Amino acid sequence: MEVIVALFSLVAAHTWLDLETVAELSNGVPGVASTVENSPHLQGAVSLSTCNRVEVYAEIATGADAAQAQVDILQSIADQTGLRLDQVRDAFHILPHDETVRHLFEVGAGLKSAVVGEREIAGQVRRALTEAKQANTTTGNLTKLFETASRTAKQVGTETALGSTGRSVVSVALELATQIRAGSTVVATKRFWEDANVLLVGTGAYAGTTIAQLEQLGARNVAVYSSSGRAEQFVADRGDWAMAVDSDMVHEAFAEADVVIGVSGQERTISKPELQRLRSGLPHRLTIIDLALSHDFDPDIADLDGVDVVTLESVKMAAPDEQQESITRAKGLVDQAVEDFLSESKQRSASDAIVTLREHTQSVLEDEIARVRQRHGCTAAAEEVEFAMRRMVRQLLHEPTVRARHLAEEGRLADYELALETIFGLDVAAETAERQRKKAERQAARKRAQTPEQTPVADPTCPHSDHRAESA
Numbered sequence: 001m002e003v004i005v006a007l008f009s010l011v012a013a014h015t016w017l018d019l020e021t022v023a024e025l026s027n028g029v030p031g032v033a034s035t036v037e038n039s040p041h042l043q044g045a046v047s048l049s050t051c052n053r054v055e056v057y058a059e060i061a062t063g064a065d066a067a068q069a070q071v072d073i074l075q076s077i078a079d080q081t082g083l084r085l086d087q088v089r090d091a092f093h094i095l096p097h098d099e100t101v102r103h104l105f106e107v108g109a110g111l112k113s114a115v116v117g118e119r120e121i122a123g124q125v126r127r128a129l130t131e132a133k134q135a136n137t138t139t140g141n142l143t144k145l146f147e148t149a150s151r152t153a154k155q156v157g158t159e160t161a162l163g164s165t166g167r168s169v170v171s172v173a174l175e176l177a178t179q180i181r182a183g184s185t186v187v188a189t190k191r192f193w194e195d196a197n198v199l200l201v202g203t204g205a206y207a208g209t210t211i212a213q214l215e216q217l218g219a220r221n222v223a224v225y226s227s228s229g230r231a232e233q234f235v236a237d238r239g240d241w242a243m244a245v246d247s248d249m250v251h252e253a254f255a256e257a258d259v260v261i262g263v264s265g266q267e268r269t270i271s272k273p274e275l276q277r278l279r280s281g282l283p284h285r286l287t288i289i290d291l292a293l294s295h296d297f298d299p300d301i302a303d304l305d306g307v308d309v310v311t312l313e314s315v316k317m318a319a320p321d322e323q324q325e326s327i328t329r330a331k332g333l334v335d336q337a338v339e340d341f342l343s344e345s346k347q348r349s350a351s352d353a354i355v356t357l358r359e360h361t362q363s364v365l366e367d368e369i370a371r372v373r374q375r376h377g378c379t380a381a382a383e384e385v386e387f388a389m390r391r392m393v394r395q396l397l398h399e400p401t402v403r404a405r406h407l408a409e410e411g412r413l414a415d416y417e418l419a420l421e422t423i424f425g426l427d428v429a430a431e432t433a434e435r436q437r438k439k440a441e442r443q444a445a446r447k448r449a450q451t452p453e454q455t456p457v458a459d460p461t462c463p464h465s466d467h468r469a470e471s472a
């Protein structure tokens with residue numbers, strides 16, 4: 001079936017890559033914005049980077065080469081990460097338009113998460129679009145794609161039991177830590193978290209989820225540290241329930257901690273020798289939960305006596321199975337949403353052909369009306385002729401407009417465009433590109449002048465006409 005809107009996605013995920021590779025690839029995401037700006041092959045892009053996936057959703061520029069657009073993004077990621085282009089290409093799966101739509105909808109609904117049904121991913125999808133808007137790299141088609149994916153995720157959360165237990169990467173990690181330290185009884189769990197000294201390293205999105213989970217578990221002694229200095233504001237935003245610590249206090253907080261949770265993803269990791277020095281002479285047991293994609297702690301710390309480590313890999317292995325009934329229902333909702341989105345996008349794709357045909361007929365019509373005015377002046381008869389001509393053109397365009405939308409939905413828009421070129425000599429792609437160029441020039445001119453575009457006024461030569469402004 002013909003692809004109408006030129007969207008594609010590059011996907012690297014935990015299902016076929018180890019998390020170390022995913023973390024390495026995520027370092028290339030910041031360069032995507034400049035790639036969009038500098039590449040003639042890209043119209044826009046939105047990047048989605050989470051603890052277990054790196055994805056780039058892109059729209060190809062009008063008339064551009066899709067393969068080159070993909071290479072531009074892959075090369076940018078290679079340049080940012082220091083990896084070879086072939087390594088990056090092998091890590092990413094490239095999905096065409098229809099598969100891109102389905103994939104994002106399934107990701108947003110939590111169907112592709114390590115913890116199936118987890119709700120955090122829906123927020124990450126929303127934030128990805130927000131960040132793309134702020135970087136001015138999104139497009140109308142990409143915005144609609146992400147907004148529809150978010151609505152679908154909300155529908156899945158409302159109409160199914162998927163994720164109703166509130167399971168997430170964070171909650172599963174905390175459950176694993178609880179089992180290691182206190183077993184599985186409710187009383188032991190409550191007592192452990194009430195008495196435990198907890199140090200949370202990081203203040204990002206995962207940190208917010210983590211501290212909310214800790215509060216639900218009954219934790220009372222939680223310290224928060226951020227190398228960026230945001231810990232104090234982070235704690236204040238949550239009612240000063242926890243305590244912020246700065247760089248002068250963090251070593252003491254670390255030494256006193258029973259549980260340290262890393263969610264910062266900083267380039268610097270705490271090494272095994274460094275942890276040994278921090279723990280020197282301390283008899284109590286330490287549980288480290290490392291949820292940062294790029295690791296806040298050297299994996300070798302798991303070899304230290306008295307230190308237990310929970311990682312994203314641990315979470316992936318321990319993630320609970322969702323009820324099949326909920327998954328089936330969620331997939332059904334996603335299937336319907338994908339079908340509706342693709343149908344609507346195919347109908348919208350006919351707009352370029354419809355506008356091209358209408359502009360052509362409008363141009364011919366205006367030339368004929370000008371000749372009528374020149375010959376007969378602004379008489380009542382001339383006005384009636386103009387009105388009749390406009391009405392006739394509207395009627396003539398009705399059936400071709402309906403057919404364009406039907407053919408687009410059937411994947412046969414190319415047949416329609418070929419007919420326009422054969423009969424009228426109209427190149428839809430070229431005409432569309434020219435309209436976009438003129439629109440961009442008008443927007444740039446308005447921005448420079450900082451004044452709104454003036455509304456065209458009626459032709460003063462026929463002030464009594466009621467039909468001139470009526471669209472054909």
